[in-house]
Amino acid sequence: MRDVAIVGIGMTSFGELWQTSLRSMWAEAALAALDDAGVESVDLITVGCMSSGLFTGQEHLAALLADELGMAGVPAARVESACASGGLAVRAGFAEVAAGLADTVLVTGVEKMTDVDGADATYALGTAADSEWEGFHGVTFPGLYAMLARIHMLQHGTTREQLAQVAVKNHANGLLNPRAQFHLKVGVDDVLRSTMVADPLRLLDCSPVTDGAAAVVLTTVDRARELAGDRPVVAITGSGMATDTVTLANRPALGELNAVKLAGERAYAMAGKTPEDIHLVEVHDCFTIAEIMATEALGFFDPGFGGSAVERGLTGLQGKIPVNTSGGLKSKGHPVGATGVAQVVEVTEQLRGESGQRQVEGARVGMAQNMGGSGGSSVVHILEVV
């Protein structure tokens, strides 16, 4: 395998981008990443997108978007793993460069979610669950995570306040991120008083409906050294992916996220790292409980201690392991197909030392964990300055 580096990053601001179409958002992020890399042509485009069909009525997306940049002729592939589509697009690009099938890949993620109303958006997201045996009964994504939260609270004593602390922390980080959807200081009481969505999860436990796109350019580490100039070269040294049962009914243990655990173990093994080696991590906090469960599954805290870790400030910007310095899905926003790529953008920026007020000092190794559905799939990447 060849060593793979991230040589360009770009993303749109995240938010309700009423004035911008899917293709326009995508092109903005893609052009920013190509410009950042100093690259004009690529051998492959990957597009992470969960459901352009349900959200905008557009399929055949990868070819459409290649043409949008005047790159008709270039191979382009859309990859889908629900909300982990972006992470999977990174992994698909990583694999092609590592294998020598492509020298330079434009990896992108995009989702345009505000062209449908709330009920239709809830339905579209719900298709990441088992449509026949879960969705049939009316369950929603907040509903599935609410069920996981109840189990975690029962098994581990995780408290309602600890869940709220995740939102408080991520909104505080989001205040420092100019591209975040929300610049909103949130307190524990605000979370506990917000509208109930699916007991015990409230509105401020949930990531929002968001439009946005993100992109990275991957190439070999050798070529990246030529392109980087005096900037640090950030490499992808670990990539792991795993699946779990999509249907919660078939999952023996509901207090843990096994796909995240397996994907993490595979990424750690490839990179030759352990949780103690990681300086910061972006985790998939689609709901507050998801961040707690992900930090446990990735080995940063023992099972059942993710909640108290947040409460003790261990995951804050100055903590033992800063989690979601970008503001996370919670505050930065969650355009589902773009999220996994945007996480890699954030970690790359941190490792380059370009994160401004939210910079983790001395960060040289970072991780991005993306997740599909209620943990039915997960993709984990480890990035390092090389």
Add this chain to the structure above:
Amino acid sequence: MFSPARAWREFPQRYRLEAAACSGCDKILYPPRRACPACGGREFSEVVLPKNGTVVTYTVIRVPPAGFTEQTPLPIALVELENGVRLMVQIADVEDPEALEIGMPVRLEFRRVSWDGEAGVIFYGHKAVRSTS
């Protein structure tokens, strides 16, 4: 997506709770599959699920998906039946959502599940109701 053909195709599981018992390892699959996820076996016999079980975990949906806007708040649970099979079902006849609890004994009853989808199909299936035993 919620077409008449789909409703018809799913009658055996929705209406009659038909499941498959693996001839190799006795695992009960609901819904049936082509291959047993536990042992890889491909021979099955038909069984009907028991109707009594307990709530493994639950929530009350306050923001519903399209097709369920008339039914909120919507209590929904993961239920484990007496034979160990788990399934997602609505909890019906709930007067006070605060009184729901993990471990609550329930019984499956045949009910109308949804009716305001675009295809005009009325979907029936099983819901859980609190039982005393």
